[in-house]
Amino acid sequence: KNQVEQSPQSLIILEGKNCTLQCNYTVSPFSNLRWYKQDTGRGPVSLTIMTFSENTKSNGRYTATLDADTKQSSLHITASQLSDSASYICVVSALPSGTYKYIFGTGTRLKVLA
Amino acid sequence: AAGVIQSPRHLIKEKRETATLKCYPIPRHDTVYWYQQGPGQDPQFLISFYEKMQSDKGSIPDRFSAQQFSDYHSELNMSSLELGDSALYFCASSWRLAGGPNEQFFGPGTRLTVL
Numbered sequence: 001k002n003q004v005e006q007s008p009q010s011l012i013i014l015e016g017k018n019c020t021l022q023c024n025y026t027v028s029p030f031s032n033l034r035w036y037k038q039d040t041g042r043g044p045v046s047l048t049i050m051t052f053s054e055n056t057k058s059n060g061r062y063t064a065t066l067d068a069d070t071k072q073s074s075l076h077i078t079a080s081q082l083s084d085s086a087s088y089i090c091v092v093s094a095l096p097s098g099t100y101k102y103i104f105g106t107g108t109r110l111k112v113l114a
Numbered sequence: 115a116a117g118v119i120q121s122p123r124h125l126i127k128e129k130r131e132t133a134t135l136k137c138y139p140i141p142r143h144d145t146v147y148w149y150q151q152g153p154g155q156d157p158q159f160l161i162s163f164y165e166k167m168q169s170d171k172g173s174i175p176d177r178f179s180a181q182q183f184s185d186y187h188s189e190l191n192m193s194s195l196e197l198g199d200s201a202l203y204f205c206a207s208s209w210r211l212a213g214g215p216n217e218q219f220f221g222p223g224t225r226l227t228v229l
Contacts, residue, residue: 040208042162104220
């Protein structure tokens with residue numbers, strides 16, 4: 001069964017600290033993995049997208065890693081800011097992409113405190 | 115546990131016709147999101163509602179409109195359908211907690227085919 005699980009479910013950190021969010025998936029065959037940031041009531045914002053051959057990708061203070069062998073991905077946030085408070089969703093796409101196969105993770109709710 | 119319900123699951127329409135998609139959020143959820151996912155594309159955010167008021171608007175065409183009703187269910191109305199509107203339409207719901215981000219729960223989607 002295709003699944004995407006994220007951990008932790010929720011996380012509270014102090015401003016300026018780093019944190020790492022995890023995403024484990026059992027989706028097969030794998031096409032790509034995306035990390036989205038979504039504020040409450042707002043649309044998701046794409047942070048990174050990685051294909052099978054990519055191990056790491058950065059977008060500002062966000063760095064995503066992918067281990068296709070162990071089917072794990074992480075999103076590392078450096079020097080957190082209050083505006084980082086949001087839900088972070090891992091979305092895995094299965095091949096072939098034309099079959100509308102996107103599996104959404106459960107999300108991690110991050111709250112950054114001053 | 116109750117999940118997000120979308121109806122219909124499949125819909126076939128002709129060009130220039132209208133379509134209405136329905137979304138029933140998880141009980142007590144107050145926020146509804148609509149997404150459109152075309153073949154081989156990322157899901158695109160269309161619009162969201164919180165407590166029956168539009169809270170955010172994404173790439174929703176002018177031919178589309180949506181609303182959230184008093185029972186929190188939402189409907190996406192699509193007029194003058196075009197071939198390019200063929201896609202999977204997801205609905206998601208969440209419960210807005212004061213001061214915190216919320217987990218979304220996605221429905222199974224409605225597959226719209228425009229002929």
